[in-house]
Amino acid sequence: MKLPGTGAIDCDVHIAMPPVKALLPFMSDYWQDQIVTRFIDRSSFAMTSYPPRSPLTGRADWREKSGASLPGSTPEHLRSQLLDPFGVDIAICHALHGGMALFNEDMGAEFCSAVNRWVAAEWLDREPRLRASILVHAQNPQLAVEEIERCAGDKRFVAVLLPVMGDSPLGRRIYWPIYEAAQKHGLSIAAHAGSTYRNPPTGVGWTSYQIEDYVSQSAAFQNLIVSFMAEGLFRKFPDITLVCLESGFTWMPTLLWRCAKTWRGVRAEVPWIDRNPAQIVRERVKLSLRPFDAPEDPAIIARIFEQIDCPEMLVFSTDYPHWQFDGEDALPDGLPSSLVGKILIDNPLAAFPRLREEKFDAPSLEKEAAP
Amino acid sequence: MPQRHVVAAAGEIAAGGRKLVNVAGREIGIFNVAGDYYALANRCPHEGGSLCEGFVTGIARSDGPNDYRMERKGEFLRCPWHGWEFDIRTGQSWCDPQSVRIRQFAVKVEHGEDLVKGPYVAETFEVKLDGDYLVIEV
Numbered sequence: 001m002k003l004p005g006t007g008a009i010d011c012d013v014h015i016a017m018p019p020v021k022a023l024l025p026f027m028s029d030y031w032q033d034q035i036v037t038r039f040i041d042r043s044s045f046a047m048t049s050y051p052p053r054s055p056l057t058g059r060a061d062w063r064e065k066s067g068a069s070l071p072g073s074t075p076e077h078l079r080s081q082l083l084d085p086f087g088v089d090i091a092i093c094h095a096l097h098g099g100m101a102l103f104n105e106d107m108g109a110e111f112c113s114a115v116n117r118w119v120a121a122e123w124l125d126r127e128p129r130l131r132a133s134i135l136v137h138a139q140n141p142q143l144a145v146e147e148i149e150r151c152a153g154d155k156r157f158v159a160v161l162l163p164v165m166g167d168s169p170l171g172r173r174i175y176w177p178i179y180e181a182a183q184k185h186g187l188s189i190a191a192h193a194g195s196t197y198r199n200p201p202t203g204v205g206w207t208s209y210q211i212e213d214y215v216s217q218s219a220a221f222q223n224l225i226v227s228f229m230a231e232g233l234f235r236k237f238p239d240i241t242l243v244c245l246e247s248g249f250t251w252m253p254t255l256l257w258r259c260a261k262t263w264r265g266v267r268a269e270v271p272w273i274d275r276n277p278a279q280i281v282r283e284r285v286k287l288s289l290r291p292f293d294a295p296e297d298p299a300i301i302a303r304i305f306e307q308i309d310c311p312e313m314l315v316f317s318t319d320y321p322h323w324q325f326d327g328e329d330a331l332p333d334g335l336p337s338s339l340v341g342k343i344l345i346d347n348p349l350a351a352f353p354r355l356r357e358e359k360f361d362a363p364s365l366e367k368e369a370a371p
Numbered sequence: 372m373p374q375r376h377v378v379a380a381a382g383e384i385a386a387g388g389r390k391l392v393n394v395a396g397r398e399i400g401i402f403n404v405a406g407d408y409y410a411l412a413n414r415c416p417h418e419g420g421s422l423c424e425g426f427v428t429g430i431a432r433s434d435g436p437n438d439y440r441m442e443r444k445g446e447f448l449r450c451p452w453h454g455w456e457f458d459i460r461t462g463q464s465w466c467d468p469q470s471v472r473i474r475q476f477a478v479k480v481e482h483g484e485d486l487v488k489g490p491y492v493a494e495t496f497e498v499k500l501d502g503d504y505l506v507i508e509v
């Protein structure tokens with residue numbers, strides 16, 4: 001179904017990662033030299049999760065016929081394919097660049113920093129409706145914190161971006177400096193589908209096909225949420241919101257049930273979880289609308305929302321330019337109409353505190369929806 | 372009509388100890404928590420496990436990760452089946468105190484002299500005039 005009006009906040013938008021050449025001006029002299037003289041610039045640094053020609057990576061009508069560039073390569077693409085036609089007021093873009101997965105921590109951090117500078121100069125400066133997450137090299141939390149501190153003054157950065165699968169479960173204490181810095185600056189944690197591929201995406205080893213990799217992301221998000229909760233991160237950082245992007249959400253009811261049930265018997269092991277963990281998840285975790293993994297029967301969809309029992313949980317996302325829907329049907333059919341306004345505007349504002357700091361005009365959605 | 376059952380001599384259950392009794396076909400655990408007596412049905416409200424045979428312990432509390440405190444030692448019972456924790460004093464579960472609780476019976480300490488005036492049931496032992504006894508109504 002179409003959006004009921006303008007003013008939506010799209011929480012998961014992808015801009016195509018540039019060739020390394022475009023990032024060089026944003027790097028130090030040393031790294032410019034190294035990247036060029038070592039021929040590192042011939043690599044695309046694309047994440048394995050999104051092979052360029054896979055339908056998941058780009059909707060057919062958003063690709064250029066010539067194939068000269070990837071969808072979402074320029075602010076003009078974004079304006080003409082997403083922001084204008086869908087009446088999006090704010091789009092939060094996430095740069096899934098391979099720099100975050102490099103084994104060389106210094107080079108990885110330099111790439112992340114260059115990507116963030118490039119995002120600010122080439123995108124945020126050129127399109128006022130855009131916001132972004134801060135790309136960090138999480139495997140060296142100290143370098144990640146330095147990058148967060150460097151970007152935090154720019155309020156157009158509204159979150160810290162982490163791939164849902166890092167070297168270790170991301171709730172572990174080794175990563176806490178990242179969360180401390182994020183909380184200090186009112187940044188949310190944006191966990192996006194993807195992996196640094198230090199570990200296989202499934203618990204039993206490496207998979208063969210993209211379908212396995214993509215479907216296993218749901219389990220990774222469940223692991224992440226449970227890791228945040230069990231490690232006591234929600235208690236330690238009371239202002240952090242975990243926003244799961246390209247997560248899917250129809251798996252959430254079973255996660256809530258299983259957490260609540262298991263906690264009852266092993267509570268003493270994690271005494272900082274001082275109430276039903278399902279309630280903690282409902283208060284602290286947001287999930288993005290796309291991909292929408294449910295049958296089209298509105299009764300089934302309504303049932304899932306009843307089971308999640310949290311009208312605040314879902315945030316709007318198109319996942320542009322990934323192929324999650326056709327035409328103008330940015331909202332899945334069967335979405336309970338009472339939730340649409342919350343999903344499009346209220347919940348995204350709750351998910352990213354920095355958006356609330358801005359002077360945000362009264363949502364035009366309501367104006368247009370009124371008779 | 373509930374009947375009074377003499378289930379133990381008062382000195383028989385030391386502080387921190389327990390005794391399982393069978394009263395009118397029901398298994399009941401009698402606990403001595405620091406001198407106070409409690410009687411609880413030996414049937415876990417979760418799935419019916421023999422709750423009163425579980426560990427008597429405290430309750431782990433915390434103000435955050437890496438902070439561990441064992442509080443109210445000896446006042447909690449952990450079900451041997453799935454580990455749910457119950458407050459011996461109130462019968463309430465820790466995880467869901469409002470809706471999950473163990474059936475409790477009032478325990479009174481009564482003097483033998485008063486008891487023999489009856490009516491009472493003492494299935495397993497003889498009541499002496501000069502002793503103190505634990506009595507529950509079932």
Ligand code: FES
Pocket residue numbers: 415416417418419420422450451452453454455
């Ligand atoms: S039967 Fe007691 S916890 Fe399950």
